Amino acid sequence: MPTCYRHPNRETGVACSSCGRPICPDCMTATQVGMRCPECGRQRTKVVRMREMASVPRVTYALIVINAVVFLTEKGQFTFTGEAYGKVVEEGELYRAAISEGHQYYRLVSSAFLHADLLHIGFNMYLLYLLGMMLEPAIGSVRFAAIYFTSLLAGSCGALVATSAPSLGASGAIFGLMGAAVVELRARGLSVMESGIGALIVFNLILSFTVANISVGAHIGGLIGGLLAGLAFRLSAGRYALALGVLACVALSVAAVAGGLAAAQSTAAGIV
Numbered sequence: 001m002p003t004c005y006r007h008p009n010r011e012t013g014v015a016c017s018s019c020g021r022p023i024c025p026d027c028m029t030a031t032q033v034g035m036r037c038p039e040c041g042r043q044r045t046k047v048v049r050m051r052e053m054a055s056v057p058r059v060t061y062a063l064i065v066i067n068a069v070v071f072l073t074e075k076g077q078f079t080f081t082g083e084a085y086g087k088v089v090e091e092g093e094l095y096r097a098a099i100s101e102g103h104q105y106y107r108l109v110s111s112a113f114l115h116a117d118l119l120h121i122g123f124n125m126y127l128l129y130l131l132g133m134m135l136e137p138a139i140g141s142v143r144f145a146a147i148y149f150t151s152l153l154a155g156s157c158g159a160l161v162a163t164s165a166p167s168l169g170a171s172g173a174i175f176g177l178m179g180a181a182v183v184e185l186r187a188r189g190l191s192v193m194e195s196g197i198g199a200l201i202v203f204n205l206i207l208s209f210t211v212a213n214i215s216v217g218a219h220i221g222g223l224i225g226g227l228l229a230g231l232a233f234r235l236s237a238g239r240y241a242l243a244l245g246v247l248a249c250v251a252l253s254v255a256a257v258a259g260g261l262a263a264a265q266s267t268a269a270g271i272v
Contacts, residue, residue, distance in 0.1 A: 006023070007026070010024040016037040060128065060132025064128060067121060070088070094108065108260060109153070131177040132177070147249065153256040154226075154253075155176065157263070158220050158224075160217070162216060163215065172222030175219045178200060178223065182197060185197060
């Protein structure tokens with residue numbers, strides 16, 4: 001991964017939209033045409049430094065804390081591998097019958113904050129931290145949160161479409177962050193593979209298809225949701241760009257929920 005031209009010890013996946021030099025969050029300047037380095041940023045009459053906008057990835061930290069707190073409420077979680085159990089898992093994990101027969105729609109969200117064991121939550125929170133540290137300062141906390149929850153619901157939809165078995169975990173939302181990172185890197189003219197994001201996606205997809213008890217549907221659904229949410233923000237322009245991007249994410253989320261409910265109902269009707 002390239003390093004900031006002003007801080008050689010800091011790796012970054014963001015480059016100045018004007019001169020192309022790699023820049024870290026402390027050196028980013030937000031403009032109407034993307035992120036710029038301090039020198040190029042001074043060419044404009046008014047700039048807002050990225051440090052003032054989102055130097056601390058608060059949403060990333062909050063999500064990690066919430067996942068950790070929920071994990072500590074589960075029973076039997078203090079094993080490196082194993083099957084999660086307990087009232088919290090039973091009432092929160094996602095499966096078709098709970099949606100179609102029990103109408104427990106909250107499981108579309110609650111399942112993404114549950115984890116089976118220490119290895120499961122440790123791996124997911126590590127990826128969330130890495131992606132959050134890179135993506136949230138670059139796009140802002142509101143966009144980051146919108147992409148995360150859009151990907152989360154898209155992952156739940158994918159899980160319901162793909163299997164009737166119970167599923168849980170934040171990996172669908174995390175795959176969505178990978179997809180959004182791809183959109184941002186391409187928009188800034190950076191190589192997806194050289195940044196490490198491409199290899200990360202390939203590696204996790206290989207795990208999804210080769211390791212047992214992994215929800216492939218949630219991973220693919222989350223990845224697609226993140227790609228579409230990232231594109232929604234990138235394609236939104238003008239004075240109300242942020243609001244339009246958020247509205248697009250809401251529309252994507254509604255479509256994901258509708259798709260998940262349809263998949264669950266079709267099972268109840270004996271269609272699949």
